[in-house]
Amino acid sequence: MAIEIKAPAFPESVADGEIATWHKQEGDSVARDELIVEIETDKVVMEVVAPEDGVISKIHAAEGDTIESQALLATLETGAAAPAPKASEPEKSAGKAGGTAKPAPAPERAAAAEAPALGPAARQLVEEHKLDPAAIEGTGKGGRITKEDVLRHLADTPAAATPAPAPEAADPDAVVEVPRGPSSERVEKRVPMTRMRARIAERLLDATQQTAMLTTFNEVNMAPVMALRKKYKEQFEKTHNGTRLGFMGFFVKAACEALKRFPEVNASIDGNDVVYHGYQDIGVAVSTTNGLVVPVLRDADFMSLADVEAAIADMGKRAQQNKLTIDDMTGGTFTVTNGGVFGSLMSTPILNPPQTGILGMHKIQERPMAVDGEVVVLPMMYLALSYDHRLIDGKTAVQFLVAVKDLIEDPARILLQL
Structure with a gap:
C-alpha cells in the first residue's frame, strides 16, 4: 500500500x-x-x-x-x-560454469542506510x-x-598524524613556482544566508522600523545574589538533581514580579488595540551556531527558581542539538537576554515584536562605588531595558527597571513578593 x-x-x-x-x-x-x-x-x-x-x-x-x-x-x-541488486554478467557466467558464485558486494546505498x-x-x-x-x-x-x-x-580520540601523500614523479619539463612570501591575493567568499539568519535579519529590521524603540539603563549591585549563590550553590545542586544555581533564574523571577506591577511592559500592540497578558511567558535568548533563538518559559511566574534554572539548561542543550520545536519558540510576552556571557559591558537589546519590552543583562565587573559616604568596591552589572515608546512611557520603563534592580539587590523580596 x-x-x-x-x-x-x-x-x-x-x-x-x-x-x-x-x-x-x-x-x-x-x-x-x-x-x-x-x-x-x-x-x-x-x-x-x-x-x-x-x-x-x-x-x-x-x-x-x-x-x-x-x-x-x-x-x-x-x-x-528493497530490490536485490542484479548480478553482473561475469558473475552469471561463472555460476553457469559450475563454480560457486561469490555473493555480490553490498551496494553503497545499503551501506549508507x-x-x-x-x-x-x-x-x-x-x-x-x-x-x-x-x-x-x-x-x-x-x-x-x-x-x-x-x-x-x-x-x-588522540590526534593521529595525517599521512603525507605519496610524492608524485617529478616532471623535468614542469615549471616550478617558488613561493615568494605572504600572498597579496584578496580572497572573498560569497555564500547565501541560511533561512534562520535571513529571518533574524528581517525581524531585526522590522523591529527598528516598525517600533518606537527606546532604551533606559541602570546598574545593580550583584553582591547579595552572589553571596546567596555561593552559600547555597552546592546544596541547591544536590537537592534539585544536579540543577545548577545561576544568575538567570533570579532575573527571570525578578522580571515576572516587576511585570505584575507594570502590566504595560507585559502587553503587546495588535493594530490599534493593546493586548494585556494576564500571564508571564518569558523568552530567554540562547546563542547557537546557527544564530540566536528565543525559547519561551511558559507561565514562568508559577515556576520555582529551580524549575527556571532546569528549564533554561534543558532549552540551551536542545538548542545546541537543533531539537527545539516551533512550539518552544512561539509566543512570549517578555524577553531576557544576557550579553554578559560574551563579555558585553553595555549594549542596547532589540525588541522581539510583538513584545514591547526586553531586559538586557551584562558583564559583572568590580567598580568603586560610594556607599554611606565611603568608597567600596562592588560587583556591579549594567541593566538595559529596551521598550516600545508607543505603549510604554519613559516613567513606566524607568520604574520597571528600578523594580528589577531592587529585587536583585534584595533577593528575599522575590520570595516575599515585596
Whole structure:
C-alpha cells in the first residue's frame, strides 16, 4: 500500500521551509519512526520520520527546494522490500560454469542506510574532521549522533598524524613556482544566508522600523545574589538533581514580579488595540551556531527558581542539538537576554515584536562605588531595558527597571513578593 509522506503543518508564523537533507533515497528500506528528511525553517530544523516500515518508492522534493505546509515529500510503499541488486554478467557466467558464485558486494546505498543517523551540526563536524560515523557512539533517539557526541569523540580520540601523500614523479619539463612570501591575493567568499539568519535579519529590521524603540539603563549591585549563590550553590545542586544555581533564574523571577506591577511592559500592540497578558511567558535568548533563538518559559511566574534554572539548561542543550520545536519558540510576552556571557559591558537589546519590552543583562565587573559616604568596591552589572515608546512611557520603563534592580539587590523580596 502506498502512503504519502507530507511536510508537517507549519504554524502561522512560519510561511514555508526548505528541504535540508534527505537521509533516505528512492529504493531505500526504512523502519517505522526512522528519520527520512530534515526541513529547515526560519526558526528550527524539523525532522520527518517514516510512518510505517517500507520502501521509499518516489521522492517528490529535492534538497534545496522550498516547500509549504503539508507539501508532498515522498511516497512510501509499506510492506515492500528493497530490490536485490542484479548480478553482473561475469558473475552469471561463472555460476553457469559450475563454480560457486561469490555473493555480490553490498551496494553503497545499503551501506549508507546502515550508517547511524546524523544531525545537521554533527554531519558538518564529521565532514570537517573526516570522521567515520560508525566509530562514534550516538546518544540521541534511536542511536542518532548529536553534535555533542562528535565533540566527545574528538576529545577522547588522540590526534593521529595525517599521512603525507605519496610524492608524485617529478616532471623535468614542469615549471616550478617558488613561493615568494605572504600572498597579496584578496580572497572573498560569497555564500547565501541560511533561512534562520535571513529571518533574524528581517525581524531585526522590522523591529527598528516598525517600533518606537527606546532604551533606559541602570546598574545593580550583584553582591547579595552572589553571596546567596555561593552559600547555597552546592546544596541547591544536590537537592534539585544536579540543577545548577545561576544568575538567570533570579532575573527571570525578578522580571515576572516587576511585570505584575507594570502590566504595560507585559502587553503587546495588535493594530490599534493593546493586548494585556494576564500571564508571564518569558523568552530567554540562547546563542547557537546557527544564530540566536528565543525559547519561551511558559507561565514562568508559577515556576520555582529551580524549575527556571532546569528549564533554561534543558532549552540551551536542545538548542545546541537543533531539537527545539516551533512550539518552544512561539509566543512570549517578555524577553531576557544576557550579553554578559560574551563579555558585553553595555549594549542596547532589540525588541522581539510583538513584545514591547526586553531586559538586557551584562558583564559583572568590580567598580568603586560610594556607599554611606565611603568608597567600596562592588560587583556591579549594567541593566538595559529596551521598550516600545508607543505603549510604554519613559516613567513606566524607568520604574520597571528600578523594580528589577531592587529585587536583585534584595533577593528575599522575590520570595516575599515585596
